[in-house]
Amino acid sequence: MAQENVPQTDPAVYAQYEAKWANEPDTTEAWLARAREVAEVLGQDAAQRDQENKSPRAEIALLKHSGLLKLLGPKKYGGGEQPWSVGYQAIREVAKADGSIGMLLGYHLLWSTTANVVGTPEQIERTHELIITNNYFVGGAVNPRDSDLKITSDGDHIVFNGTKFFNTGGVVSDLTVLEGVLEGTDSHIFALAPTKQEGVVFAHNWHNIGLRLTESGGVKINNIRVPWADALGWEESTKQPREDVLTGAFPTLLLPTIQLVFSNFYLGIALGALEFASNYTIATTRAWPFGGDNKESATDEFYILERYGNFFAHLRATEALADRAGDRLSAIYSKYQSNRLALKPEERGDVAEWIASVKVVTTDVGLRVTSGVFEVTGARATSLKVGLDRFWRDIRTHTLHDPVAYKNRELGRYVLLQEYPAPSWYT
Structure with a gap:
């Protein structure tokens, strides 16, 4: 969980944009124009914020105000329903002004649509509704160079345990994508879990030369329980991977x-x-x-x-x-x-x-x-x-x-x- 004494930027500095951007874009060009507006705001003091190296809570609030976190999601839940080609251009626009925030936007767009790739149709719908209606920012504890998180089955839940050296955006996220290997198998499972819980412990050790506002430091995952129903691509009743979802290219x-x-x-x-x-x-x-x-x-x-x-x-x-x-x-x-x-x-x-x-x-x-x-x-x-x-x-x-x-x-x-x-x- 986030520590109170960790220096962080103040979301109040961008409060005006919540009202200014109350109406979300409705065309591709309008979405890209919004990304350029975000970049213009970030560019005003990007060098100073980079040097201060504070946890980017204000910058995530700015992304939330802009609507860009919803760019790829279905319109029926309030998303922009844009293709990845537009998502990539939006990432690029934001990164022109602030590479850290462009990176955070990019990782969020990937993690927030992970169910589209490895989830069941029902999980896709449920995940989009959860993320978009709450305007959540999503981080991810998925660093393949580390040992996999260990997953055990406990009744109707799976339980994650382990450590990741890199965990981009986790400290400032609402949800975290977890990934690991189910005990006794070689099968990997992705799942989303609320970030703010006792078993998610951040190291607050991201002090690198670049991308200083990405909060890409380490995290320990201790007994984080996720319902089997949220194991992306797996069947809750049989506790087996769905062949029509997780098979093939x-x-x-x-x-x-x-x-x-x-x-x-x-x-x-x-x-x-x-x-x-x-x-x-x-x-x-x-x-x-x-x-x-x-x-x-x-x-x-x-x-x-x-x-x-x-x-x-x-x-x-x-x-x-x-x-x-x-x-x-x-x-x-x-x-x-x-x-x-x-x-x-x-x-x-x-x-x-x-x-x-x-x-x-x-x-x-x-x-x-x-x-x-x-x-x-x-x-x-x-x-x-x-x-x-x-x-x-x-x-x-x-x-x-x-x-x-x-x-x-x-x-x-x-x-x-x-x-x-x-x-x-x-x-």
């Missing part, structure tokens, strides 16, 4: 879906760095007076114009690739949501390789742009007060989530051997 879509979440907030952070740096260059950067071809303004410097142009070209191409992959994944969901067993492994593999391509490119371009902007802003731009460093720190931190070298190898096997990747916790 469809339930493995959870992994490429979140991999594309990652790439879109990388891309948003890089786009934000370019915009932030260009504004700084226009306002502050001085031309170099010792080059022999002296210019009046930094915006006349050949090397500065060349670098910005090159960064812009690569980011524009990356954005087009990300959008294409998002469209392809959205089409998979639209086509197979009501007929999951019809999804062929080859179709799943193809979309996974589109997403792997995006991961490679956003990692490479994002790191190059967020470090390279210092070359065109100048020495004074390294001041902590400026805050340009946070863009690189944010991308550098999360691109270590899983080695991009393995994505390159995977794509190489796809090109040379026409081999689709075996679904895994990272593919």
